[in-house]
Amino acid sequence: MPLKISTTSTTDADSAAAIRECYAEIEAELGATPSLLIVYPTVGHDLEAIAAGLRDVAPGVPTHGATTCLGVMTESGFAGSEGVGLGLFGIHDPDGDYGVAARELGDDPQAAGREALLAAIAAADREGEPPELVWIASDPGSEEAVIRGFKEVLGVRVPIAGGSAADNDVGGGWFELANGQVHRGSVVVTVFYPSTSLHFAFHSGYSATELSGVVTRAEGRTLQEIDGRPAAEVYNEWTSGVITDKLSGGNVLGMTTLHPLGRASGEHGGIPFLRLSHPDSVTADGSLTLFTEVAVGERLIQMVGAKEHLLTRAGRVTKAAMNAGNRFADSIAGALVVYCAGCLMTIQDQIGEVADGIAKELEGSPFLGTFTFGEQGCFANHESYHGNLMISVVVFESD
Amino acid sequence: MDQPSDDQRLALSARVRELExxxxxxxxxxxxxxxxxxxxxxxxxxxxxxxxxxxTQAEQLFAGLRVISEARSVDEIFAGVLGVLHGVLQFDAAFILLLGQDGASEVVASTDPSFEGITWRGGRFTERVLAxxxxxLxxxxxxxxxxxxxPAVRERFRGALHVPLVxxxxxxxxxxxxxxxxxFTATRSALAQRYLGLANQAVRNAQHATDLEAQVIERTEALRQERDFALQITMNMAQGLVTTDDEGLVTLVNPAFVELSGWPEEVVLGNPLHLLLAAADDDETGSVASLHDSESLAETGEYLLRCGDGESVLAIVSSAPRRSGGSIHVFTDLRKRQELQTTLELARDAAETNSRAKSMFLANMSHELRTPLNAIIGYCELLRDEAEDRHDEALLEDLGRIHTSSRLLLELIGNILDVSKIEAGKIDLYIEHVVIEELCRDAVTSVEPVAGVNHNIIRCDAGRDLPPLYTDRTRLRQVLINLLGNACKFTERGTVELDVRLDSADQRGPMLRFCVRDTGIGMSPDQIAAVFEPFRQADPTPTRRYGGTGLGLTISRRFTEMMGGSLEVTSQPGRGTTFTVRLPCGEPTIPRAADPEAL
Structure with missing residues (x-):
């Protein structure tokens, strides 16, 4: 039986009604109870009402979710109005297996990631078997540790993708959902054992410049020194002064969106893969805080982007995912897209063009896109990472 | 130089901003x-x-395809699969596990000796792979x-991939x-599946080839045996056999032909067969040529075979085309057949003469035996009357035995006399109008004592408005008494019934049907088949138990047939027996004598 996917979205602010209507639409389109549901509401929604609605309309169906920034996008375009939007993705695959589990991150996010993954595999009744994909939604801040927990169980070759929970104003109001329950400070993991193949791509919308340096002092997500000098000072030089006004400290998130730092993460055919780190603030001692960890000894490359590329890049990444499996759109059942919320904020009301670009590549196949505060994906060399300002796409073959 | 005016400065500034x-x-x-x-x-x-x-993958798969396509056996394919997949999947080790229906497992190919002789526990995971x-993992x-x-092996290796194989x-x-x-990721699984799809087909092909090879060997052996058998028949058959090729040249002769023709095999082989043959009517050219005419090859004809001693032998030659080309000719020596036929005719004549003599002898002997036997019975009855008068019970018992034995002997002699007369064609029928009711009542009355011995009820139902019957009253009465007597003998505490009806549906015309039904021991199909044979009853045991000569039914059937009718029987073991006599109504056409060979 072919794998079938359906997506829908709404800007209805009545959370209970929104989830009921979206589910009814998904079930009608699939013609059966879904094998898995993925829901991305904005924080403007009543999460408990959504969870209760899912429990009510889809009891027993594995459900994965996290809050998204400002809205969602589907083949019908962007859905978000005054910070309220909801997207639902349903997959019907009776010959496949799917499992969802969540764990609180607590003091040991790595252990939380490991345990959530094992619980999800057990929920799919596939203990000991590597899933074809691990889909993740985590509270921002400790994604690298969570992924390390996954790799403890899986080794390094199973693709990991997804996006971190987000809110509308970086105010920390994000949530996660798993199997009809609302979670906070947690990681939600879904394991995919589909009956058909899936393919993926993980890219940024940025280019490397010739400017680079080595991390000489860092701790977690705080980059203190590059080449022995205060990181903020070096970064300001590389970017021709985009944070001159904030060198003594302050939030720089909006200023740095088109100037992230890149870190090499393997290569494929001689071309290095670069995952991005997005500086979000300058500390009083001249350090930069990032949305990713950095390690001493890592080479940082100054990246540069243009708004135009943020508009077109998602479509290119979608096509790259299909190319990875040598597939055309007519054999694709649907896709999941993770798009950086920082990029969304940069392009703002032009986000519809991003959705159009993805829809054009998929030629009408359904997709659901979420806007996240951290992206996880798998490069073509089958290595999975957490990054910022990234676009992660997974496409599912229909049969 | 004049300082630029404010307007000029503003314009310049605007221009600079524009350029910037x-x-x-x-x-x-x-x-x-x-x-x-x-x-x-x-x-x-x-x-x-x-x-x-x-x-690279395509190259490896093509190389793999070549390896398995060149393999001649399943074992070679398995070994080839491991060799090729090593390049494709980059595994550290691999093996192929065979699982029997009884749960036994065996490693049939391996890249690492650690896996030879492992114990495979199986379980739900294995069942899913086999499905x-x-x-x-x-x-x-x-x-x-x-x-x-x-455990040491499980410590050395971690990841595993399991692929179902044919x-x-x-x-x-x-x-x-x-x-x-x-x-082992999904990508590697997909690669393995892609290649093993081909490998599985190769295994099926190899197995098919092995099966075909076995079939060819089996069929070849069968053909060899058939050929040997045919050759054995050819070489040992009494008739002469010659095969010729498409040009009519002799390719094979059997010993019988060599003996018949007197020609040595080496003289005949390779020569045209028609040179040895002439037409039986001396029209040599035309008839001989017909042996080569493909349209008449299958014909059978009489020919003169020119023998090595210069004489000719008359023979029937049957010719038939061979599927592989050429013809096969069978020579039957007519001299032997004629000799045999003459011998048979002489033997038959002698047998018939002997049979007639025997019948005459038996008829005469029976007559000569019956005369003194009647005297014995008569004197025995007189002595019995005297013994009764004297109340000499011991003598009465002895005389009773003599009387009974004498009556049985008389009956036997009477039957033998009847059979002899039938065989000798000396039975004459006296045709007269028969009153059916009277005849039936008479017959039933005659067997009532026998019915009483076995506590049977005997009934007679002769339908009204029956047509007149012209037949031999005495013979018919004898037949009915015989059938009713048998029924009473083989039935105990049952019913014996004589039923007479008109049967208008008989193909031979209107018939009177006399049915004698009983509820006795019945007969099996084998017994029914033999019941009309002389000296036979249902089986030897009842013969001893129930007595009788075993000639009654034979005689009854012959009498019925002589009267233009038939006698048939239906029966089931334990369910009783029905004998049915059918006689034509009106003036019957009576054969004057019985056919002795029918007995």
Whole structure:
């Protein structure tokens, strides 16, 4: 039986009604109870009402979710109005297996990631078997540790993708959902054992410049020194002064969106893969805080982007995912897209063009896109990472 | 030089800002173009890398296809599969596991001796693989199916891939292992499935070829046996046999032909057969030529065979085309057949003379025997009357035995006399009008004492408005008494019934049907088949128990047939027997004498 996917979205602010209507639409389109549901509401929604609605309309169906920034996008375009939007993705695959589990991150996010993954595999009744994909939604801040927990169980070759929970104003109001329950400070993991193949791509919308340096002092997500000098000072030089006004400290998130730092993460055919780190603030001692960890000894490359590329890049990444499996759109059942919320904020009301670009590549196949505060994906060399300002796409073959 | 005016300064400033904006725009466009170029370069490089990977995989798969297509046996294919997949999947070790219906397992091919002789526990995971799923394991220690394998081996290897395989007569799994945990991803599973689809087909082909080879060997052996058998028949048959090729040249003769013709085999072989033959009517050319005419090859004709001693032998030659070309000719020596026929005719005449003599002798002897026997019976009855008068019970008993034995002997002699007369054609029928009711009542009255001995009820139902019957009253009465007597003998505490009806549906015309039914012991189909044969009853045991000569039914049937009718029987063991006499109504056409050969 072919794998079938359906997506829908709404800007209805009545959370209970929104989830009921979206589910009814998904079930009608699939013609059966879904094998898995993925829901991305904005924080403007009543999460408990959504969870209760899912429990009510889809009891027993594995459900994965996290809050998204400002809205969602589907083949019908962007859905978000005054910070309220909801997207639902349903997959019907009776010959496949799917499992969802969540764990609180607590003091040991790595252990939380490991345990959530094992619980999800057990929920799919596939203990000991590597899933074809691990889909993740985590509270921002400790994604690298969570992924390390996954790799403890899986080794390094199973693709990991997804996006971190987000809110509308970086105010920390994000949530996660798993199997009809609302979670906070947690990681939600879904394991995919589909009956058909899936393919993926993980890219940024940025280019490397010739400017680079080595991390000489860092701790977690705080980059203190590059080449022995205060990181903020070096970064300001590389970017021709985009944070001159904030060198003594302050939030720089909006200023740095088109100037992230890149870190090499393997290569494929001689071309290095670069995952991005997005500086979000300058500390009083001249350090930069990032949305990713950095390690001493890592080479940082100054990246540069243009708004135009943020508009077109998602479509290119979608096509790259299909190319990875040598597939055309007519054999694709649907896709999941993770798009950086920082990029969304940069392009703002032009986000519809991003959705159009993805829809054009998929030629009408359904997709659901979420806007996240951290992206996880798998490069073509089958290595999975957490990054910022990234676009992660997974496409599912229909049969 | 005059200082620029404020207006000029403002215009210059505006121009500078305009140029700076244009420069910034150009710079953005340059950066965008650079990025686009960079992205395209990356895409191109990735596409090249994918192409290289796909080409490498295709090359490996083609190489694998060549290996398995050149393999001649399933074992070679299995070994080839492991060799090729090593390049494709990059496993550290692999083996092929055969699983029997009884749960027994055997490693039939392996790249690592550690796996030879392992104990495979099996389980739900194994069952899923055997059902057709390709399954990877993150770690060998996570499934009980692996628990029987040496812990040291499970420590050396972590990741595993299990792929279902086709194997003749059993189920098989290809197992690949790698030291790295989770080494076998979906991509590797897909590659393995793609290649093993081909391997499975190759195994089916190899098995099919093996089966075909076995069939060819079996068929060849059968053909050899058939050929030997045919040759044995040819060489030992009494008739002469000659085969010729398409040109009519002799290719084979059997010993019987050599004996018949007197020609040595080496003289005949390779020569035209028609040179040895002449037509029986001396029209040599025409008849001989017909042996070569393909349209008349299958014909059978009489020919003169020119023999080696200069004489000719008359023979029937039967010719038939051979499927592979040429013809086969069978020579039957008519001299022998004629001699045999003459001998047979003489023997038959002698037998018939003897048979008539025997019948005459028996008829005469029977007559000569009956006369003194009647005297014995008569004197015995007189002595019995005297003994009764004297109340001499001992003498009465002895005389009773003599009387009974004498009556039986008389009956036997009477029957033998009847048979002899029938055989000798000396039975004459006296045709008269018969009153059916009277005849039936008479017959029933005659057997009532016998019915009483076995406590049977005997009934007679002769329907009204029966047509007149013209037949031999005495013979018919004898037939009915015989049938009713038998029925009473073979029935105990039952019913014997004589039923007479008109049967208008008989193909021979209107018939009177006399049915004698009983509820006795009945007969099996084998017994029914033999019941009309002389000196036979249902079986030897009843003969001894119930007495009788075993001639009654034979005589009854012959009498019925002489009267233009028939006598038939239906019966089931334990369910009784029905004898049916059918006689034509009106003046019957009576054969004057019985056919002795029918007895």
């Amino acid at each position: 904006a244009a420069l910034a725009s150009s710079e953005r466009a340059r950066i965008a173009a650079e990025e686009e170029r960079g992205e395209l370069r990356i895409d191109l490089q990735h596409a090249r890398e994918r192409l290289r990977e796909v080409a 057709g799923e390709t399954l990877a 993150l770690d060998l220690n996570l499934k009980d199916d692996w628990s029987g394998v040496d 194997a003749p007569g059993s189920q098989a799994i290809l197992v690949c292992v790698h030291a790295e945990r989770g080494f």
